[in-house]
Amino acid sequence: MKTVLTIAGSDSSGGAGIQADIKTITMHGLYATSTITALTAQNTLGVTAILECTPEVLKEQLDCIFTDIYPDAVKIGMVANSRLIEVIAERLLHYQAKNIVLDPVMVATSGARLLSEEAQLTLREVLMPIAQVITPNIPEASLLSGEHITDKASMLTAAKKIAQDYSGAILLKGGHLIEDATDLLFANQQASWFVGQRILTDNTHGTGCTLSSAIACHLAKGESLANSIQQAKAYLSQALAYGLNLGQGSGPMNHMFALK
Structure with a gap:
């Protein structure tokens, strides 16, 4: 069985982070392992507390996984500080990790x-250079590029600016644009657009975690990056379209929509 390691924070509400990643990996028929970077107290209304993992325990978690259940792909989500980022990069390089998908969790939905x-x-x-693909949303791509992104033209400009300092692929997610949910893949100086239908729902908690985990799953299976993105978007759209409505705020999607 193929395996995927998720390195991320724990979401007590189950909609994002480690919990969303494990659900996504499981529903793709792969075995999920995890390294927890932080504990969070949160629900659909927001985050109330964060307890970061120590660098020492983070290293031990990674060592335990790579020396026993070597992953076919790695997804990286929330990493709260520089020391933890350095530990992750050092260990992934040490173990020659493959198929690394980095979701640069830098900006909350609130901004x-x-x-x-x-x-x-x-x-x-230290972390972006070793990733095969990074998956910033529009606010994160704006921070990385210094570009004010308002449309597809500025998405492309931002991706090109990020690519000046990063040799891997960039999947710039367009979900924050009003008209649709079209994403841009910029790789090897070539642009590819992935058209997505906007799902009319307020329950979008964990969409970034879910998409990046699904991409990692398909890469672990040996599929191309383009096909991995296409399949991951299809999975995310179905999970959103299910219409799960839990909590009083921005609720989670149904990762298990295919279960009867």
Whole structure:
């Protein structure tokens, strides 16, 4: 059985982070392992507390996985500080990890920054260079590129600017644009657009986690990056379209829509 390692924070409400990743990986028929970077107290209304993992325990978690159940792909989500970012990069390089998908969790849906400028710089310098693909949303791509993104033309401009300092592929997610949910893949100086239908729902908690995990699943199976993205988008759309409505705020999607 193929395996995927998710490196991310724990979401007590189950809609995002480690919990969303494990659900996604399981529903793709793969075995999920995890390395938890932080515990969060949160629900559909917001985050009330965060307890970060120590670098020492984070390293031990990674060592335990790679020396026993070596992953076919790695998904990286929330990493709260520079030291944790450095530990992850060092261990992934040490074990020659493959198929690394980095979801640069930098900006909350509310617009609040989740990473300090120091941690953001460390992310760019030590973690982005070893990822096969990064999956920023529009606010995150704006931070990475310095570009104000309002449409597809500025999405492409931003991707090209990010590519000046990063040799891997960039999947710039267009979900924050009003008209549709079309994403841009910029790889090897070539642009490819993935058209997606906008699902009319307020329950979008964990969409970024879910998409990046699904991409990692398809890469673990040996599929091309383009096909992995296409299949991951289809899975995400179905999970959103199911219409799960839990909680009082921005609720989760139904990762298990295919179960009867």
